[in-house]
Amino acid sequence: MPLVPMRQILDEAAKGGYGVGAFNVNNMEQIQAIMEAANETNSPVIIQASRGALKYSRMIYLKKLMEAACEEYPHIPVAMHLDHGNSLKTLQEAIDLGFTSVMMDGSLAEDGKTPNTYEQNVEITRKAVELAHPLGITVEGELGCLGGIEDGHGAGLSADQVNDHLTDPRQAEDFVAKTGLDALAVAIGTSHGAYKSGRKDPKTGEVLPPALAMERIHQIHQRMPNCHMVMHGSSSVPKALVDIINQYGGKMPGTFGIPIEQIQDGIKHGVRKINVDTDSRLAITGAIRKVFFEKPEKFDPRDYLKPARDAAKLVYIERMKAFGQAGHAGDYTPMTLDEMKAVYRKAR
Ligand code: G3H
Numbered sequence: 001m002p003l004v005p006m007r008q009i010l011d012e013a014a015k016g017g018y019g020v021g022a023f024n025v026n027n028m029e030q031i032q033a034i035m036e037a038a039n040e041t042n043s044p045v046i047i048q049a050s051r052g053a054l055k056y057s058r059m060i061y062l063k064k065l066m067e068a069a070c071e072e073y074p075h076i077p078v079a080m081h082l083d084h085g086n087s088l089k090t091l092q093e094a095i096d097l098g099f100t101s102v103m104m105d106g107s108l109a110e111d112g113k114t115p116n117t118y119e120q121n122v123e124i125t126r127k128a129v130e131l132a133h134p135l136g137i138t139v140e141g142e143l144g145c146l147g148g149i150e151d152g153h154g155a156g157l158s159a160d161q162v163n164d165h166l167t168d169p170r171q172a173e174d175f176v177a178k179t180g181l182d183a184l185a186v187a188i189g190t191s192h193g194a195y196k197s198g199r200k201d202p203k204t205g206e207v208l209p210p211a212l213a214m215e216r217i218h219q220i221h222q223r224m225p226n227c228h229m230v231m232h233g234s235s236s237v238p239k240a241l242v243d244i245i246n247q248y249g250g251k252m253p254g255t256f257g258i259p260i261e262q263i264q265d266g267i268k269h270g271v272r273k274i275n276v277d278t279d280s281r282l283a284i285t286g287a288i289r290k291v292f293f294e295k296p297e298k299f300d301p302r303d304y305l306k307p308a309r310d311a312a313k314l315v316y317i318e319r320m321k322a323f324g325q326a327g328h329a330g331d332y333t334p335m336t337l338d339e340m341k342a343v344y345r346k347a348r
Pocket residue numbers: 024050051052053083084151153192193277278
């Protein structure tokens with residue numbers, strides 16, 4: 001099956017009342033693990049690559065790996081999505097490479113750090129839609145800013161500053177109307193990486209769950225029941241995975257993620273795409289550390305990359321089940337980009 005437009009995957013998820021995991025990839029093992037998980041759970045899936053991933057994989061390798069994935073599992077609808085595109089040029093590169101969906105992250109300037117004004121965000125996101133829709137390509141935009149800067153993304157806002165950059169539901173309505181985007185990434189207090197909570201118990205020093213503004217999602221859904229929302233920074237950072245890393249020589253104190261129940265609450269209220277990267281990184285790192293620690297004589301990369309791939313696959317399977325996409329791969333006939341073009345043309 002060729003890659004399908006992400007818009008269709010999200011529309012179908014909305015019809016079925018479920019969410020779809022969008023998993024970040026950088027290499028063959030992650031792509032294989034996602035596809036094996038999707039095959040075993042019969043799930044449609046979104047695979048996404050950041051700018052960093054495109055650079056690391058030198059673009060063409062990622063393209064060919066994705067082609068292989070679609071060829072091996074022709075019954076699985078897969079969208080290939082650019083994560084956090086910073087300019088129209090980056091979007092064009094991804095489109096040229098065969099991506100079926102792009103994110104124009106106009107919440108930030110091209111440097112990926114400085115918050116844009118609302119007007120700048122509207123303008124660049126609208127231009128992204130003008131570029132992508134005539135080609136049948138889906139567009140995700142973002143309103144508000146995520147917290148943290150741990151992975152080099154984002155405005156580096158502190159927990160307090162994040163509150164000033166949460167998505168305003170009324171502005172969201174205006175943003176969607178003015179840009180015509182397909183999916184809206186919302187800022188509700190999540191951040192990228194493994195340290196999502198600045199809150200600590202003053203007595204014990206123990207990290208407390210991050211305070212999320214879930215009510216903003218509820219309000220946006222009430223205002224725009226047909227708007228597909230995206231939750232970034234949605235790794236759950238399971239303690240069990242961090243414990244493996246720490247048990248085998250790692251040092252990751254004070255981690256915290258997004259509880260699955262909160263994501264499920266979001267899915268009940270219009271969240272259709274859930275971005276997960278860190279959980280896969282944790283699983284892979286823990287599995288590799290374990291081999292290095294227990295079998296220091298090993299030096300064949302397959303001896304640790306295979307367990308790493310298997311560990312990532314388990315995470316993907318769990319998320320596919322928890323988000324509800326499991327069992328839905330065969331619900332619909334995937335659309336081509338040409339068919340999607342016609343849909344956008346009609347809507348204009
Ligand atoms: O957007 C955040 C993702 O976790 C991608 O991170 O830029 O390190 O590939 P990356």
